[in-house]
Amino acid sequence: MHIPDGYLSPATCAVATVAALPVWAVALRRVKRQLQSRLVPLLAVVSAFCFVVMMFNLPIPGGTTAHAVGMGLAAILLGPWAASLAISIALLIQALFFGDGGITTFGANCLNMAIVGSFVAAGVYRLLAGRAPLLARRRVVAAAVAGYAGINMAAFLAACEFGLQPLLFHDAAGTPLYAPYPFSVALPAMMLAHLTLAGAAEAVIAGGVVAYLQRANPALLEAPLLGGAPRRVSLRALWIGVGGMMVCSPLGLLAAGMAWGEWRVEDLQNPQMRQQIAAVSGHLAPPPHPPAGLERLAGLWHAPLPDYAPAFLHNATVGYAASAVMGGGLVILLTAALTALLAARKSA
Known part of the structure; x- marks a missing residue:
């Protein structure tokens, strides 16, 4: 679901970023008001968790992959505003350092996964959990749903963004300039992966962690941090869990394989x-030549550690684990820097 550079037109990217900006602004203001609460360390651990959980690719029948995001759990623990910020931080580190998701498409990826996904998850949880007791099984089911x-809402938005491209952005001959597949291909391809394994994984993560916290640390579930919950609680188990991941x-x-819609230019040229690609796209072959706009934007940013495979580590397993540690550390550092900046502005 990490849309790479070149798959969305600059206009689409601009609209998505403009839509995301006010959410980020409100989220930052809310975090700024809660700097002395449990929010800051919880924001860091949730952001690191989301970064790492997105590295666990799941095989989808047909030859593609997908992954969970952690948005359900983030929305429950942080509330949708802070969850949007936590996931956006993880997505920024993934794009900048590991080439997972584009720079031009960063706003769109955040809109889909960090913002819309978090708010939908938070709304569904509140609706289904209602006034159920904190330790009720109903809350576990609500978290999973x-x-x-x-x-799935995030995947639907990404599919719509893919499908819009050939409809709105093509040359005089009708050849797509960016993502090449129409709605009729993009929607089923994206939704199949997320209605099945990726959605199930997201449900298991949210429901499973909520069930664990009900037994081990119910204080974390007392209230999403919308108005601030000043009482500090232990996050040790969560940090240990992230380290284990x-x-x-x-x-x-x-x-095996890669996520639908995340192919490189050279993949579109390789017989x-x-x-x-055709086999997982309704047996519709991609254009004979890479779309011009996609080819132009694809090389815009060269991540220093592409595909979570540091060049200085020649073992793929070690390199992937090292990338998880480095990426998680960068997420924590960025969260700390952001909150320090907010604290400085608050005291100024």
């Missing part, structure tokens, strides 16, 4: 890859 709904992250390498 919330995660499932959030990731970093160690296990190479399991994400077991899924064998073209066959694989």
Whole structure:
């Protein structure tokens, strides 16, 4: 679901970014008001969790992959505003350092996964959980459904963005300039992956962690941090969990193939890859030549650690795990820097 550079037109990217900006602004103001609460360390651990969980690729029948995002759990623990910020931080580090998602498409990826996904998940959770007691099983079910709904709405938006491109942006001959597949291909391709395994994974994560916290640390579930919850609670178990996920992250390498719509320019030119792309795209082959706009924008940014494979580490497993540690560390540093900046502005 990480849309690369070149798959969306500059106009689409601009609209998505403009839509995301006010959400980021409100989220930052809300975080600024809660700097002395449990929000700051929880924001860091949730952001790191989302970064790492997105590295666990899942094999989708047909030869593609997908992944959970953690948006359901983030929305439950932080509330939708802070969750939007936490996931956006993770997406920024992924795009800048690992080439997972584009620079031009950063706003669109955040709109889909960080913002819309979080708000949908939060809304579904509140609707289904209602006034149920904190330790009620109903809250576990609500969390699972919330995660499932959030990731599928994010996937639906991404599919719409893909499908709009050939309809609105093409040359005089009708050849797509950016993402080449229409709605009739993009929607089923994206939704199949997320209505099945990716959605199930998101549901299991949200429901499973909520069930665990009900037993081990129910204070974290008392109220999403919308108005501030000043009482500090232990996050030790969450940090240990994130560390364990970093160690296990190479399991994400077991899924063969790549996510639909994340092909490189050279993949669109490779005869064998073209066959694989057609097989997962309604047996419709991509254009004989890479779309001009896609080819122009695809090389806009060269990440220093592309595909979570540091060049200085020659073992893929070690490199992937090291990327999880480095990426998680960068997420924590960026969160700390952001909150320090907000604290300085607040005291000024």
